[in-house]
Amino acid sequence: MPQQENRYLSAGKALSIVGCPFSGGQKRAGVDSGPNSLVDAGLIQQLEDLGWNVDFGGHQQFEEVNKLLRDGDPDIGNMKNPRTVSEVTRQVAETVSAYAKKGRLPLTLGGDHSLALGTVSGSLRAHPDAALIWIDAHADINTPATTPSGNLHGCPVSFLLGLPGTDVEPFKSWLPASPLLKSDSLVYIGLRDIDSGERKILRENGIKAFSMHEVDKYGIGKVVELALEHVNKGKEIKRPIHLSFDVDALDPSVAPSTGTPVRGGLTFREGHYICEALYETGCLVAMDLMEVNPSLMQKRDAEQTIAIGCSLIRSALGETLL
16 A cells, blocks of 8 residues: 555644553553653654654643542442543543644553543544554453453443443543444454453444454455455545554564563564554554553563564554665
């Protein structure tokens, strides 16, 4: 596919980094250090070398909500840290929306994947017709009623779709009454660890999902082609695209330092091909890179995962092999 100039970024080749050092959507400490690690690895200069005008005013601060997290945020039903996750994602939605409405590309560095409730909400405020390409080992589509753990990094997609059981406080106080995202505007790539409740949700809602079985069967090039055709309802690729990439979509041999690794994932090249192909559409309007957790592994593995994270971002923003 030939590279196209981005049709949606009115500010030109301009992006704003949204650093989100937040770990409240799950229990493992350390994922909040992911944004710092990516920036400290030279990400800003790498993107400027690709010709991007990069705006980064520091990582978004969540002093009040992190204090709530430290002092105790009691469960609501089965949801862990519900008030904290709700307030953080609300703030992130406002930040992402503001950048997107200025015609810039918001690049959100996480942090755990609960943040995507905020990032995708923000994108859809600026680009209501945007499609969501979700790259992950996990579907993250549990509802508060189906989640086995109560960890909200496994639930953001259900809230975006407005599935039954998501019309709950504290989220309903800021999420719109009607669903933000339609089920036919979502495609998964890389799934291989799905809860039984999520499997039922995917089937009942007719959500397009390419598991690792389909990647093995068709090859990553065909899978990306089919994914884009699905959300565009044909071969003409014209819808805005929000890419939400969890590094655990990659095999742990490639990106070991993440909270919920699952064997049998995407290879280095498969992950990068997805990013390269989405950039080539000229339709990418936002990107998330989530779940880099440098604290979980020895220094060498952590550095490898950080380097992979930077490399994926560069590929999604125009770096090519030749």
